[in-house]
Amino acid sequence: MINSDDLRFFRIIANHSSLAATARALNVTPPTVTQRLQIIEQKLKLKLVERHARQISLTDEGLLLAERARLILAEMDDLHEVLNSQQHEISGCLKILAPLGFGQEYIAPLVTEFQGQHQSLSVELELSDNPDWSSGHAWDIMIYIGELRSSSLKLSVLAANRRFLCASPAYIARYGQPETPADLRQHACIALRENAEDVTMWRFTANGSDKQEAVRINPRLASNDGRVIKQWALAGCGIIQRSEWDVAAQLKSGELVRLLSDYQLPSADIVALLGTDLRARSARTSKFLELLKERFVQQPWNQ
Structure with a gap:
């Protein structure tokens, strides 16, 4: 029987293009990743990953496990936060994706400020100008600037941007x-x-x-x-x-x-994209979104 650690480990594999990239993300050796993946596959008696020359792809069973793992782990994190909220504490891991330049200039300082206010909270901030939209639901908040043609994510405007x-x-x-x-x-x-x-x-x-x-x-x-x-x-x-x-x-x-x-020119409003609606959103996500709106409505770049 697999456990929550196995699910978290497989989610990391699913979010990377190769086992070598997974090893770098976990700061372990590639053989360690391969061995642990084999143990999970043996537990389930299923093949989860197809190994190619320089990359991997998930089997149908692997895709199903990755998606269900996301839901299960999100529920576990939310349960942990609900229990902690009885003590008025924001905790868990807040995962944020933001554009490189804007993220360095404006998001990173707010991350350190927010985490400093909530010592039981950890934050993962990834900066990229070419985000992988297929893994959009892996993030609590995605900051986006530009023309958004279509998205299944919830949109919240943070600031007008010409x-x-x-x-x-x-x-x-x-x-x-x-x-x-x-x-x-x-x-x-x-x-x-x-x-x-x-x-x-x-x-x-x-x-x-x-x-x-x-x-x-x-x-x-x-x-x-x-x-x-x-x-x-x-x-x-x-x-x-x-x-x-x-x-x-x-x-x-x-x-x-x-x-x-x-x-x-076409405007490029600064928006937050979220994978859940308001009722299902975690407290850490809602509070950080409130902080973003509070600061960016003032358009600090024009101060």
């Missing part, structure tokens, strides 16, 4: 400013590759109009790291499309200049 087109004064002095979106085809544009968006299609809406104009850019430079493209723009390498939270300080200081201000 997108701006901008460049450095040095770039403008050398190449001039675009007067219309179509002029961008003659400029050096820089693309940020994130969230599987079509990052070379820039869409504009003239102020006071509902008509959208789309321009396909041919980026001179592209990166999956927002910090890199901002540094390129600051260095005068080209024009970027970037979130208000990231460039507000540089626009205020004059290091960057907003372009095509007579047009609006």
Whole structure:
């Protein structure tokens, strides 16, 4: 008979692409992971994992076990928290996924503050600009910025966030400013590759109009790291499309200049995605969500 430790161990395997990656996550050797997996399979008399050259895939039985393990472990964690709540204590493990740059700047400080207020709570914060949506339910809260086409997760808006087109004064002095979106085809544009968006299609809406104009850019430079493209723009390498939270300080200081201000880009609200509805949500998740809303409604990047 398998136990809760076996379920937690198998959930870690299910969330990684290989047994070697699982070993790194657990800080153990790959043979240790293989041996423990074999013991679980022997207990169940089932094959749970197909081993390939450099990766693994779950069998149908493995997929079923991973999903049921998620539900069982969530129930166990919630039960533990309910029991602790009798002592007015927030505990358990809060799992958060956030974008890399925004997570470093704004989420990580709130995590340490929140954990400091609740000493029985542990927090796992993963930062990624290319999250694995298939494992979305493995997280209590996912912070998302950008165009969200579809999701089965619950959405809670944390803050409005506009997108701006901008460049450095040095770039403008050398190449001039675009007067219309179509002029961008003659400029050096820089693309940020994130969230599987079509990052070379820039869409504009003239102020006071509902008509959208789309321009396909041919980026001179592209990166999956927002910090890199901002540094390129600051260095005068080209024009970027970037979130208000990231460039507000540089626009205020004059290091960057907003372009095509007579047009609006699609907004990219900062939202929290949650795997459960309000009634089933744990206290640790609800309280952290309250903290996020309290802080971000003030838009600290504009202070």
